[in-house]
Amino acid sequence: MSPAARQAFFDRTHTDDLIAFLGTSPSPYHAVASAAERLEKAGFRQVAETDAWDAAAGGRYLIRGGALIAWYLPEGAGPETPFRVVGTHTDSPNLRVKPVPDTGTAGWRQVAVEIYGGVPLNTWLDRDLGLSGRLALKDGSWRLVQLDEPLLRVPQLAIHLDRQVNDGMKLDKQRHLTPIWGLGPVDEGGLISYVAQRAGLEPADVVGWDLMTHDVQPASYLGRDRELLAGPRLDNLLSVHAATAALAAVATAEGASELPYIPVLAAFDHEETGSESDTGAQSPLLGNVLDRTVHARGGSPEDRARALAATVCLSSDMGHAIHPNYTERHEPGHHPMPNGGPILKVNVNNRYATDGVGRAVFAAACERAGVPWQSFVSNNAMPCGTTIGPITAARLGIRTVDCGIAALSMHSARELCGADDPYLLASAIKAFLEG
Template sequence: MSESAHIHDLAAFVSASPSSYHAAAEVARRLDEAGFTVQRETDPWEAGGARYVVRDGAVIAWRSPDAVAGPVGFRIVGAHTDSPGFKLKPEPSAYAYGWSQAGMEVYGGPLLNSWLDREFGLAGRVVTRDGEVRLVRTPAWLRIPQVAPHLDRSVNESLHLDRQVNLKPVFGTASLDLLQAVAGSLGLHRDEIDGHDLFAAVTEAPQVIGVTGEFLASARLDNLTSVHAGVVALADADAASQVQVLACFDHEEIGSGSRSGASGPFLESVLRRIASGLGWGSDEFERALANSFVVSADAGHAVHPNYPHLHDPDHRPTVNAGPLLKVNANQRYTSEGPSTARWLRICRAAGVPTQPFVSNNAVPCGSTIGPLTATRLGIESVDVGVPLLSMHSARELCGVEDPAWLAQALGAFYAEADA
């Protein structure tokens, strides 16, 4: 896939994935087209072939040999499907001063001011009283209005947003029931919805921008750039002697402590069942883990031209200069000498550039699923990702070249000879 084709396919992927549940469904759809078969967790596990399993907003896919003489390693790409923002409260509708407003919880660590004066819809899932799960995506119904400077003269000097008081979006002037509107969009009655997981979803389409078209502006680049690159790489990969795995977790932005998060049992359960399907016992499974490797792919920071002092002076990565190799002495990222060397070999094999990222010592960095997976399974790992500006904003910015390079590197990882 060319750079131009890749960036437009990424834009289409993001547009189809306004929530983690939609992202998992879109990954599944693309895997179906690539010849993968869905594996239900409640069914007996099939050995060999190309399969995937969906758990809520997470999906794990794999391609394994039909039979092997002994335990081989798992070649794993890890990413996450969620993004920081806002989640609808159980009973969200309120009416005050002539406005209908929605009660929403802050999900993760969003850049709060980026959601002001921005039209957005709701996306996620509802569960009906008969247990059916329905995906939901509404038009731009909501907006969090900013206070005018005439009413608060300090707003441009010291903006403070109270998460309970100042971040309630408006969605009408009559006393409206927001869940009734959601139900109506699905052809349901309000009392048919027993549960819901609905998130704020930017409705503005991704856009290639810049005088020479160098940038992609979009919601959810953290971390759909990695999910999309992983799907492209796995779908295009040829069969290998090792088991190729793509693990797209949910809930990374809130700590990953869930049944579909990287700290939960999902990946380990899938790997054990793959091993069992291949006829491996407990010792053989542990030997396979010892011969495995994880590329933890999550977006990172490009140097910000307006805040260069916040970056390490000797490590200022830019967009369109290659995926990041993310390093942290305190193991917020898992890259160490051996895994760094392996990543560089992968990039050389793929013919793509890469650039190191390390935080300014005075600016603590975030973390990824890499340390969580390494802690749970003991698999050697490296942390990489596409460089961004405006990370955790409602609308982020990346270069148009880096996502394709990441996909090519992940493809080379899946294709490399046994390490």
């Protein structure tokens, strides 16, 4: 596709906004705040889990830690009205600050970190890293903090001291991934004191933290024709952003009051570590929200069962594009390409939740949106990853379809995808939510 044709086809505004979203979302807590800001502009209002909920039409969302659930109630929704759910996750593999963070050796000040998720360790070497997350305060509140400046760095050993490095690098997670952030003796309490002061807080008021590193290099277009997108946390903030944009578009479209389904966005935390938390897909969070919306509309257990029986979930997460340097690692008959549209992810061992009926639902949504799509299946000789899809299907007993977009360098500090695909995915999700 020529650059001129590509510009006519591709809504660059969406990907520009994705780049901005990635920049304001270095942690799951920031990601839900950024998504909530976009939903507020579309007329959604925040509700608290501790409050009673009403059945008035309109958009609502709740935030629990690094998770967000949002939904739109059409005017005519009855207690048995089914849902259309898009499931995503807000977390990405990275390096996270330990409870006692101040460490060091040989005259260097360092920060103790723990490896979060499946991290290709070498991608975090020699990168300028900032800090982000949340600080817990004595009064029970918490404060977001985002330091977008080069504070830390994990230095690689010089080739002169490791002549075999190009024969295969082996990094020890405990010894070799500790970032430096200055010179001098270990400064007990120094890191949290510094972060607190930068957040405008008294260090003594900070009693806990969930802090993590992030690459301060912003996402950007890449390539001669700017047809690629390189950036951090594409897995899976690209899906969070696409689903948020789609839900906002559905809720503000003409005819929203007559939707046959209740569109829902579920952005979970902790997918990269198994989803076993109060904000993960294995928690009752989504199920409780769906139940409460049925109850608020005067529904009974019978109504809930009827609603869930006709509910479909689209689990949207990143997938693998064919890698030009490692084609033998991919399934020979399935070579998803960037800018080829969303991918339908299939695994007969239920690492993905898609079945034949779910495939039809996905294909119909893409057709209505005018969006091309591709299929992904793993090479039989390679282990297959998984998503929140099978978890959601099993926990709620609802038909679930796994999709995403094709990318390279998944879980790296910086990932790569087609610049068209974020818009194409959002368009397909919008068509799915509209039913």
